[in-house]
Amino acid sequence: MALTQQHIEQIRQCTLFAPLSDAELKQVASHGHLVELNAGQIIFSQGESCHQFYLVQRGMIKLYRLSVDGTEKVMDLAAPKQLFAEAVMFTGKYPLHAAAIEPSTVFAFDCMNFIALLKNNNELCFILMSSMSHCLNGMINEIDRLTLHSGTQRLAEYLLEQVPEGVMQSSCIRLLVPKLVIASRLGIQPETFSRIMARLRSDGMIETHNDTILLKDLDALRCLAACHG
Amino acid sequence: MALTQQHIEQIRQCTLFAPLSDAELKQVASHGHLVELNAGQIIFSQGESCHQFYLVQRGMIKLYRLSVDGTEKVMDLAAPKQLFAEAVMFTGKYPLHAAAIEPSTVFAFDCMNFIALLKNNNELCFILMSSMSHCLNGMINEIDRLTLHSGTQRLAEYLLEQVPEGVMQSSCIRLLVPKLVIASRLGIQPETFSRIMARLRSDGMIETHNDTILLKDLDALRCLAACHG
DNA sequence: TGTGATATTTGACATACATCAAGGCACCTA
DNA sequence: TAGGTGCCTTGATGTATGTCAAATATCACA
Known part of the structure; x- marks a missing residue:
């Protein structure tokens, strides 16, 4: 056209x-x-x-x-x-x-x-x-x-990238593409993606409802992304 | 100057x-x-x-x-x-x-x-x-x-990159930097580098003398690099 | 030529992640 | 509404590679 x-x-x-x-x-x-x-x-x-x-x-x-x-x-x-x-x-x-x-x-x-x-x-x-x-x-x-970063770190980094500028404590984001695609983007398998999310959930860092994710503790996520696995 | x-x-x-x-x-x-x-x-x-x-x-x-x-x-x-x-x-x-x-x-x-x-x-x-x-x-x-490639594949690819154009069957190359550095370049640990080299040696694909490496079977290496782990 | 520093190799062991498999869920279409 | 298809999750298991440690080997420099 x-x-x-x-x-x-x-x-x-x-x-x-x-x-x-x-x-x-x-x-x-x-x-x-x-x-x-x-x-x-x-x-x-x-x-x-x-x-x-x-x-x-x-x-x-x-x-x-x-x-x-x-x-x-x-x-x-x-x-x-x-x-x-x-x-x-x-x-x-x-x-x-x-x-x-x-x-x-x-x-x-x-x-x-x-x-x-x-x-x-x-x-x-x-x-x-x-x-x-x-x-x-x-x-x-x-x-x-x-x-240099583990799968967990890369996923945490990805989540943090979705947060708008200036947000401090917690933030609600949406995944704009299927998790399958994000996993490939991050260089991990879909199963691993799912398991890492489950761990973040049980650690109290996030809550999830389908493609909507509440990042409850941005500082903890930032620490996870920057410091260790 | x-x-x-x-x-x-x-x-x-x-x-x-x-x-x-x-x-x-x-x-x-x-x-x-x-x-x-x-x-x-x-x-x-x-x-x-x-x-x-x-x-x-x-x-x-x-x-x-x-x-x-x-x-x-x-x-x-x-x-x-x-x-x-x-x-x-x-x-x-x-x-x-x-x-x-x-x-x-x-x-x-x-x-x-x-x-x-x-x-x-x-x-x-x-x-x-x-x-x-x-x-x-x-x-x-x-x-x-x-x-998308395993450590073994990446190492095989690296060795093949050192071979001059047009060489067909076998070739003798020299590693121009310490193995430590090549390992880091390839995203593997020095220990893993050493072990992969040992395996290629025992599989009869290469012979090694310090930084000098005889690639005895280029086709096998090419297959290793392209096809499987 | 010795001597310490650095690189390499090898073994034993740990682990993050992949793979395989199965069940549940959501979405689409007929 | 049923049934298919693809996505997601979870469990069981395997494995490539990392980690820790120790024994050489090699190199640089005094």
């Missing part, structure tokens, strides 16, 4: 597009379109040549790898207003798979067209480079967590 | 500096210097503001994180002719520690000066962006290995 003026206003919110003039933004939009996705629908697969990058408008996208035996590792989740695959524009091939985990809508932008803009706009290059730097930083933190 | 014409010729080899004119390269060199490092000497620490990026001339540099209890995780190793910290120029702070693991020499380049060059040189931006894309790709592969 082609993009309307209303879509252009949505796209403009994204920091990557901030330095673009109205004319340039219109050009981006004219080479982009809106894609409706069913739950489970694949957007691109690892190894495919990379012609487009994406901005989530609605829903949730998982970025994942598959092992030879079909095991799935979710590398990241993209929520509305988040870009994905923008950092791999220069490698030619997508390094992982992307699929919608619920009915979703994404803006798809043409790489070639955007690269043409980059050629004439150094400010745009700088924003993309910052974004890539930031992404790299996140990856380093991810490897740090996977190697 | 300030840089000589001979140093400039060395620097020119690095693809990042390829699009620079002689004058620009001289400018980079005039804002750079050569740093001699003892074994174990720290180059920068995580969290420090980032004013320089580096090119290894001689020796070996480890890039690592420390956990609260002092455990070290080696994220990457930089050998001669390799850049490091060039991708974090935009974040302001180093995301990890860097130290020499043997007597080394590195070129240090001024970030501000290089960013000034980037502002006027679109081609240079593109090369840096490609380099960052490539780096990101490597990180994704790293997370893939850590979550």
